[in-house]
Amino acid sequence: MNTKDEVLKELEENREKYISGQDLADKLSLSRTAIWKAIKSLKEEGFIIDSQTKKGYRLDANCDKLTEFGVKKDLIPELKDIDIRIYDEIDSTNTEAKRLLYSENIRHFTLLASDYQAAGRGRTGKSFKSYRGTGLYYSIILRPKDNFDFSYFDLITVRSAVSVVKAIKDLTEKDAAIKWVNDIYIDGKKVCGILSELDADFETKTVSSIIIGIGINLKYPDHLDDDLKNIFGALDTNILKNQILAKLVNEFYLNYYKAPTDEILKYYKDHSLVLGKKVTYEINGEKREGLALDVNDKGNLIVERNGEKEILSSGEVSIKGDFLNKN
Numbered sequence: 537m538n539t540k541d542e543v544l545k546e547l548e549e550n551r552e553k554y555i556s557g558q559d560l561a562d563k564l565s566l567s568r569t570a571i572w573k574a575i576k577s578l579k580e581e582g583f584i585i586d587s588q589t590k591k592g593y594r595l596d597a598n599c600d601k602l603t604e605f606g607v608k609k610d611l612i613p614e615l616k617d618i619d620i621r622i623y624d625e626i627d628s629t630n631t632e633a634k635r636l637l638y639s640e641n642i643r644h645f646t647l648l649a650s651d652y653q654a655a656g657r658g659r660t661g662k663s664f665k666s667y668r669g670t671g672l673y674y675s676i677i678l679r680p681k682d683n684f685d686f687s688y689f690d691l692i693t694v695r696s697a698v699s700v701v702k703a704i705k706d707l708t709e710k711d712a713a714i715k716w717v718n719d720i721y722i723d724g725k726k727v728c729g730i731l732s733e734l735d736a737d738f739e740t741k742t743v744s745s746i747i748i749g750i751g752i753n754l755k756y757p758d759h760l761d762d763d764l765k766n767i768f769g770a771l772d773t774n775i776l777k778n779q780i781l782a783k784l785v786n787e788f789y790l791n792y793y794k795a796p797t798d799e800i801l802k803y804y805k806d807h808s809l810v811l812g813k814k815v816t817y818e819i820n821g822e823k824r825e826g827l828a829l830d831v832n833d834k835g836n837l838i839v840e841r842n843g844e845k846e847i848l849s850s851g852e853v854s855i856k857g858d859f860l861n862k863n
Contacts, residue, residue, distance in 0.1 A: 539566060541605075543574040547585065547595040548605040548778075556592035602649055602672075606778030612786045619643045623650040629675035630731055630749035631655070637735065637745055642677055645789075649674035649781055653751065667757035670770065672777055676788060678746040689743060691800065692792075693718050693732045694835040696748050698803050699787035700728055707783055708773050715809045716828070716837045716853055720752075725769025728752040748788070754780065797833065805831055814856040815839065817848060828853070 537545070542564050546555060560571045575593055579585055584596035604620040611618070619642075626632055629648045636642050653666045653673045666673060700720050701712045704727075712722050720728035731749040753770040754777070760768055773780075791800060805811060810828040817824055817839065826841035837848040 539564075539570055540574045540577050542566075543571060544578060544583070544603060545605040547578075547593065548603055549609055551595050551597065554586075554588060554591040554594045556590075559592065600776050602651060602777050602781065606776070607647075607649070607782050607785070610779055610782035610786075612789065615645070615785065615789055619646040621646070621648045623648070625652045625654065626650040626673075627655040628653050628749070629673050630733060630747050633675045633677050633747045633749075634733075634735075637677065637679075637747075642679055642745075644677075644679045646677040646679070647674060647785060648677070651777070666751065670755045670757045671751060671753050672781060672784075673749075673751045674781060674784070675747050675749040676785065678748070679744070689732070689734050689746060690834040691797065692746060692748060693730055694804050694831075695792045695795075695800055696730050696732065696750065696788060698795075698800050698807075699791040700730070700750065700752070700784060701807050702791070702803075703780075703783045703787040704771065706787075707775055707780060708771055710771070713807050713809045714804060715855070716831070716848075717835065717850075721809060722769050722771075726753075726767050727769040727771060750784070752780075752784070801831065801833065804835075810837070810853060810855055815853040816856065817851060817853045819846070819848075819851075825856070 543560060546560060546563065557568050557571045560566070561568050564571075575585055575587070581601075583601055584599035586594045586596050588594075602622045604622055607620055607622075608616060623629075623632070626648075629650055632648055633646075636646075636648075650673045652668050652671070694717070697714045697718060697720060701714060704710055704712045704720070704722070710722055712720050712727065715721055715726075718730040718732075719726055720730075729751050733747045733749070734743050735745045736743045753768065755772060756768070756770050771780075808831070811830065813828055814825060815828045817826070824841060824846075826839035826846065828837060829840050829845070830838040832838060832847070834849070837853065839846045839848060
């Protein structure tokens with residue numbers, strides 16, 4: 537860890553109080569000049585650092601930059617040692633995850649996070665629009681020591697969606713709902729999208745890695761593209777990004793590794809936007825309409841059409857009528 541990172545770590549872990557330059561120098565076995573240079577460099581990178589004579593330095597409470605140390609501070613014990621990589625800007629955290637998997641020996645449960653994505657991706661090849669300074673974009677790479685079979689992938693997006701809804705509720709008291717299979721809505725507006733991807737060997741039916749990418753709107757931008765004005769939603773909160781990300785990652789871990797499948801499915805169904813509603817969907821190029829009945833134990837959507845049941849394992853559905861009308 538370089539000097540700048542060492543100083544930043546101390547400031548993140550002591551946000552509520554000032555630390556004198558001498559105390560930092562003594563603790564890190566550095567000179568006062570080295571501390572001053574590190575503070576200067578951090579300020580140039582956009583960190584808001586309060587400096588007061590006889591008090592020292594303190595990371596401002598309103599400084600909302602993503603940092604590895606700021607995230608780790610609020611992670612549960614099981615995640616304190618994970619690898620975290622922070623980017624100011626990136627094309628896509630999922631795309632970067634794939635690059636890293638092919639170029640490095642990436643650790644299990646590696647977290648990539650960015651303030652901005654220039655080329656975010658959604659399901660079925662769609663783009664995922666982001667606006668500078670308004671969102672949080674992250675990917676979690678699962679790579680256990682032993683390969684695991686396809687069954688591990690069945691409910692990964694379902695568990696991810698549940699973890700996001702739970703985190704939103706705990707952080708903001710807002711009730712979020714899930715549009716099958718991967719979108720999160722608040723008051724009829726989309727606040728989050730999820731894209732899960734796997735690296736698999738179809739001959740042996742084993743999975744070597746899974747990437748879970750999540751983009752969440754935290755604030756409203758000054759200007760919205762016309763095609764997003766009616767659907768763009770945001771958490772609209774002043775909670776720091778580091779705290780939000782830590783909560784989201786904690787919830788993912790707990791709901792992926794700890795929560796029973798039946799509990800996950802019940803929560804998912806209880807917070808579904810589509811169950812009991814008429815939906816439109818497409819199969820083999822044919823547009824169809826049916827009633828969304830249930831979600832099975834693989835996370836597939838069961839739809840009734842013309843008195844018969846169809847099982848949707850992938851694709852997109854559109855809800856007919858008012859999102860907010862539960863009946």
